[in-house]
Amino acid sequence: MEYTLLGRTALKVSKMGLGCGGPSQIGQRYGRSVEESVAVVRHALDSGINFIDTAESYQTEAIVGQAIRGYDRESLVISTKKSTSRPITAKDVETSLERSLSRLGTSYVDIYHLHAPALRDYAFIVKEIVPTLQHLKAEGKIRFLGITERFNHEPQHKMLQRASQDDFWDVMMVGFNLLNQTARKYVFPKTMKKNIGVLIMYAVRRALSQPERPRQGIQELLKNKQIDPSDLDRDNPLGFLIHPDGGAVSLTDAAYRFCRYEPGTHVILSGTGNIEHLTENIESFTRPPLPESDIRRLKHVFRNADSITGQ
Numbered sequence: 001m002e003y004t005l006l007g008r009t010a011l012k013v014s015k016m017g018l019g020c021g022g023p024s025q026i027g028q029r030y031g032r033s034v035e036e037s038v039a040v041v042r043h044a045l046d047s048g049i050n051f052i053d054t055a056e057s058y059q060t061e062a063i064v065g066q067a068i069r070g071y072d073r074e075s076l077v078i079s080t081k082k083s084t085s086r087p088i089t090a091k092d093v094e095t096s097l098e099r100s101l102s103r104l105g106t107s108y109v110d111i112y113h114l115h116a117p118a119l120r121d122y123a124f125i126v127k128e129i130v131p132t133l134q135h136l137k138a139e140g141k142i143r144f145l146g147i148t149e150r151f152n153h154e155p156q157h158k159m160l161q162r163a164s165q166d167d168f169w170d171v172m173m174v175g176f177n178l179l180n181q182t183a184r185k186y187v188f189p190k191t192m193k194k195n196i197g198v199l200i201m202y203a204v205r206r207a208l209s210q211p212e213r214p215r216q217g218i219q220e221l222l223k224n225k226q227i228d229p230s231d232l233d234r235d236n237p238l239g240f241l242i243h244p245d246g247g248a249v250s251l252t253d254a255a256y257r258f259c260r261y262e263p264g265t266h267v268i269l270s271g272t273g274n275i276e277h278l279t280e281n282i283e284s285f286t287r288p289p290l291p292e293s294d295i296r297r298l299k300h301v302f303r304n305a306d307s308i309t310g311q
């Protein structure tokens with residue numbers, strides 16, 4: 001596993017991070033037992049992944065807490081989040097953090113995010129919530145402050161564009177994948193300038209892990225006139241990525257390798273409840289970049305695509 005520094009946090013993190021939310025929630029979404037999900041997390045840790053992302057709303061914090069027991073806490077980077085789907089107060093943040101720490105079985109979280117606030121709530125957050133987060137950081141319960149986006153509602157990153165004007169966010173979680181590459185224009189130049197740590201979500205999601213989904217996404221982009229029909233084979237639109245000459249071995253492999261080498265990204269989150277998928281994905285992170293000609297073609301085909309996220 002390759003490691004990097006997470007921007008200005010200087011935390012040493014694996015390029016592949018285990019996402020404990022998303023469509024799988026380490027298997028909890030589709031009936032895996034707690035023991036099976038604990039085994040997925042431990043398999044990730046034993047394979048060299050040291051970055052784990054969870055959230056109070058995923059209901060996987062306690063599983064992560066159980067899984068990390070017995071591992072050297074200081075070698076792990078634990079990221080969790082305070083929900084913002086309902087109006088929150090500074091007091092809620094303090095209470096939620098205490099509960100998260102208790103479920104995770106730790107005295108501090110490395111990164112505490114506000115989870116996907118809407119752009120319209122951002123001014124309130126800066127005024128009412130950020131001072132409390134800074135206080136909790138000074139107390140040592142949070143090492144670094146993060147913010148994640150509602151990519152599915154804001155595929156052009158409006159809230160993160162606003163947040164990147166401020167100086168208190170050490171880390172941002174950004175939606176980015178081969179179908180929606182808009183973060184390259186709207187987010188990464190700003191995060192690189194401020195040396196903000198960048199975590200990538202939606203690298204695979206549903207669109208790039210389920211056989212019928214890429215075609216559906218491409219059809220939507222064609223309908224929205226955001227791609228040129230002459231650029232792709234409609235029956236197998238992303239098939240050109242899979243070939244023996246250094247190409248991808250599968251669509252998920254292409255999706256992870258595409259994000260993994262994008263300048264300005266630090267950790268690519270990968271979520272699964274399936275140890276075989278986890279093993280395959282770890283393999284993808286050991287492979288070189290996709291061939292330059294394939295990357296050039298992806299950049300060309302999806303250059304105007306900003307209306308889908310890969311949900």
Ligand SMILES: NC(=O)c1ccc[n+]([C@@H]2O[C@H](COP(=O)([O-])OP(=O)(O)OC[C@H]3O[C@@H](n4cnc5c(N)ncnc54)[C@H](OP(=O)(O)O)[C@@H]3O)[C@@H](O)[C@H]2O)c1
Binds near residue numbers: 027150151173203274
């Ligand atoms: N706004 C936010 O804060 C936010 C939003 C979304 C996600 N996140 C974070 O980002 C992480 C990543 O989430 P994501 O949205 O990018 O989705 P994801 O969790 O990476 O989803 C990938 C999907 O693809 C499947 N999959 C994975 N590897 C596969 C393989 N090799 N072959 C076939 N299928 C495979 C998984 O199902 P199986 O279980 O069957 O493998 C899973 O359903 C989340 O876990 C969460 O931590 C944060």
